[in-house]
Amino acid sequence: MVAMYTIAGRQVGSHWLAMLTLGTLGGLSASFMGGSAAKKTQGPPINAQSPDEETFIKEFLKNAEADEKKGSSVDATKKDAGR
The missing domain is CATH 1.20.5 (Single alpha-helices involved in coiled-coils or other helix-helix interfaces)
Structure with a gap:
């Protein structure tokens, strides 16, 4: 019982x-272990000597990240071009 x-x-x-x-x-x-939302980590500071140089670096990084996301399609065209 x-x-x-x-x-x-x-x-x-x-x-x-x-x-x-x-x-x-x-x-x-x-509920206490929930924590806060993950924040995007900031990379190292850009030590540019001029505003133009800083703008160029930011644009270059932005383009590099965009190319990295496309990654697989770019690699496939490179492989086909070598044949």
Whole structure:
């Protein structure tokens, strides 16, 4: 048999109290461990000597990242050109 407890004038089984306790602890721990959203990491600073040089470096990096995303299609054309 299950041990019964009287709570607020009602009979409650010990198994219901155990499930409620475990659910509450699990929910609270999950909510506290959620953390914040991941932020994009910033790369090293650009030590440019002029604003034009800084603009050139930023554009170059932007183009390099775009080419990297296209990666597989660019590699396939290079392989076909060598044949």
